[in-house]
Amino acid sequence: FHAAGGRRHAETLAPALEFLVAQTGHEASDLAGIAVDIGPGLFTGLRVGIATAKAMAHALAIPVVGLPSLDLVAFPLRYAERRIVAALDARRGELYWATYWPVPGGVQRDGGFRLTPPDELASELLAEPTDTLVVGDGAHRYADVLGSIGGVELADPALSHPAASSLVQLAHARAMREEFVNQSEIEPIYLRKPDAEINWATRHD
Numbered sequence: 004f005h006a007a008g009g010r011r012h013a014e015t016l017a018p019a020l021e022f023l024v025a026q027t028g029h030e031a032s033d034l035a036g037i038a039v040d041i042g043p044g045l046f047t048g049l050r051v052g053i054a055t056a057k058a059m060a061h062a063l064a065i066p067v068v069g070l071p072s073l074d075l076v077a078f079p080l081r082y083a084e085r086r087i088v089a090a091l092d093a094r095r096g097e098l099y100w101a102t103y104w105p106v107p108g109g110v111q112r113d114g115g116f117r118l119t120p121p122d123e124l125a126s127e128l129l130a131e132p133t134d135t136l137v138v139g140d141g142a143h144r145y146a147d148v149l150g151s152i153g154g155v156e157l158a159d160p161a162l163s164h165p166a167a168s169s170l171v172q173l174a175h176a177r178a179m180r181e182e183f184v185n186q187s188e189i190e191p192i193y194l195r196k197p198d199a200e201i202n203w204a205t206r207h208d
Contacts, residue, residue, distance in 0.1 A: 013051050020055070034065055036183060038174030040165055041069040042192035043099040043116055044091070049191040057186040066183030068174040071192060075165035076139050077103040077110045078173060080158060085134040090141035090149070093118055098141040099194060100124055109173070118194040121145035128152050138162050 024031055039056035042049045053069075060067045076089040083105055090100040100117050103110040117124075121141070125148050128135060137149055138158035150157050177183070 016051060016055050020059075031059070031063060034059075034063055036066050036068060036174075036178055038068045038070065038170050039189065040072050040075060040170060041189060042072055043093070043118070043194045044072050044192075045094070046193060049193070053189055053191050057189060060186035067186050067189050068177050068183060069189045070170055070173050070177075071116065072165045073099060073101045073116060073139075074103075074110070074112065074173065075169040076162070077101070077112075078169040079162055079166065080136055080138055081105050081108070081110050083136050085136055088124070088128070088135055088137045088142075090121075090124065090137055090139040090145075092139075092141040092144045093194070096120055098124055098145070100139075100141065116192060116194060121148045125149055125152060128155055140164060 037056050037060050039053055040049075041053060056067055059065075072091060073089040076091065077087050080087050080103075085105075087103040087105070087110060088100055089103065090098045093099045097118055098121050100119070101115070102113040104113055105111075121144075128149070129152060132154055135155045136158050137155060140163040142149055142157050143160055143163060146157055149155060
């Protein structure tokens with residue numbers, strides 16, 4: 004199921020969830036847990052998504068699994084047999100990105116999440132040359148910078164965004180290991196301040 008609500012996250016998310024539950028023939032009370040993307044990403048979408056997940060988990064007294072956006076983007080390439088870089092457009096001329104290696108059953112992140120200009124990612128790829136598959140909307144936004152590096156290939160644009168199917172697969176694996184958390188423990192990964200705070204600070208400087 005996919006819903007495109009533009010910037011109307013708060014208005015569209017709850018009705019979309021209600022519709023989805025009804026279409027499956029179940030009720031919200033049948034849920035045993037909730038999975039949610041925790042970023043990094045843009046402030047408003049993350050805030051609305053995580054707040055909705057927390058509210059549902061609290062109301063239904065069920066646990067939550069939070070998964071990072073970049074992990075979700077990298078996961079479909081688990082059979083790539085080469086280095087994977089997941090890169091999402093952070094706007095303001097920057098990328099959210101992380102490096103992964105395929106492992107049995109999935110991918111393993113190598114290091115933390117980064118927020119840098121695309122030139123800095125390009126420099127790091129050049130500094131550690133190896134066959135690399137770069138995936139995410141950031142890869143295609145800055146294809147002129149990243150696509151010209153030897154040994155670097157851009158993944159299919161259809162894989163550019165975190166997929167619900169990846170969220171379900173990774174969350175299910177964690178649920179089977181009982182790696183749930185209480186809804187109060189779920190926190191978003193922003194990597195930088197919201198645009199409103201940045202704009203305020205810029206004006207006052």
